[in-house]
Amino acid sequence: MDYIGIDISQDYVDADLPGGVQRLAQDPAGLRALLAAVPAGAVCVLEATGPYGLRLLAALHRAQRPVCVVNPLQVRRFAQSQLRRSKTDRTHAQLLSQFGRAFTPALHAPTALWLTQLQQRQALLDLLKGQRTALGNHQHALAQSPWPDPVSTRALEAELDRLDxxxxxxEKSLARDARAQCGADYARLQTIPGVGPRVALALLLAGPGLRAFAGWRQAVAYAGLCPRHYASGTSVRGRPRLSKLGDGRLRKLLYLGAWSASRANPACQALYQRLLERGKAKPQALCAVAARLLRQAWALLTHERDFDPHFHLALA
Structure with a gap:
């Protein structure tokens, strides 16, 4: 199986085709020419580099061409292992081809349209909330002035009302459409003590969807809640820390949910108390509880059952 590396930019793509690297425009005509030039059965290798590759990825899926979407950090480390000293669009396309042959990455599955659109809506909601916080802080600072500008005050009030x-x-449309698309899963996740509507929605929209992860370990790694160990020989013994290589928003929400889960969720409460007795700090114990919450959520969706507070006792 051959691999065709494709480096993507806003206006064009560089594809490592059998006849050499070719540059094609990022427009419908250029994408059609690329699909015609890619040999039958070849696997295209792209990097997950933001929105610029989405049109090409959609075109490849529509044409039923196999495609891999790889982590840019993995490709960067692969280039460093070869002692590469320079990077151009042409050489990077060739590097992606070599990466595909060396590691045979898993094929990318198309994401459901409803999931993509809800993820876009969630990203916009987070952006608007950030703007609301920034403007609220500015309004507070303006109110401390002995001579606040009335024009600025009225403009801020109007903008804050609009953002609210x-x-x-x-938020209302997200909850409505989430219930319409996966209402059973949305309700089932909220049976877990510590998982409210916001956390349940974040779990449903995590990456390819919580159900799509092969196991709970993959889900925990996606959220960056797995520990990272660093040790070498007899003298280097680094303290284990969270990897934090993953979805920071999901990790933050699970950490907030861990506060209530450490009191109301029997399995999480037992884990929390056990770690405190072993001398772990409260933030460390709460991170472990957040990972346990994610593990419980994955298990409930996989086995299609509601939360049972005594299930962990039956296993023991």
Whole structure:
């Protein structure tokens, strides 16, 4: 099986085709020419580099061409292992081909349309909330002035009212469409003590969807909640820390949910108390509880059952 590395930019793509690297425009005509030039049965290798590759990825899926979407950090480390000293669009396309042959990455499965659109809506909601916080802070600072500008005050109030309405509308539509698309899973996740509507929605929209992860370990790694150990020989013994290589927003929400889960969720409460008795700090114990929450959520969706507070006792 041959691999065709494709380096992507905003206006064009560089493809490592059998006749050499070719540059094609990032437009419908250029994508059609690329699909015609890729040999039958060849696997295209792209990097997950933001929105610029989405049109090409969709075109490849529509044409039923096999494609891999690889982590840019893995490709970068692969280039460093070869002692590469320079990077151009041409050489990077060739590097992606070599990476595919060396590691045979898993094929990318197309994401459901509803999941993609809800993820886009969630990203917009997070952006608007950040703007709301920034403007609220500015309003507070303006109010401390002995001579606040009335024009600025009115403009801030109007903009904050508009953002509040937009945030409320988006949150309502997200909850409505999540229930319409996966209402059973949405309700099932909220049977877990410590998982509310926001955490349940974040779990449903995590990456390819929580159900798509092959195991709970993959889900925990996606959230960056797995420990990272560093030791070498007899003298280097680094303290284990969270990898934090993953979805920071999901990790933050699970950590907040861990506060209530450490009191109301029997399995999480037992884990939390056990870690504290072993001398772990409270933040460390809460991170472990957050990982346990994610493990429970994956198990409930996989086995299609509601939360049972005594299930962990039956296993013991």
């Amino acid at each position: 309405q937009q945030v409320a509308d988006l």
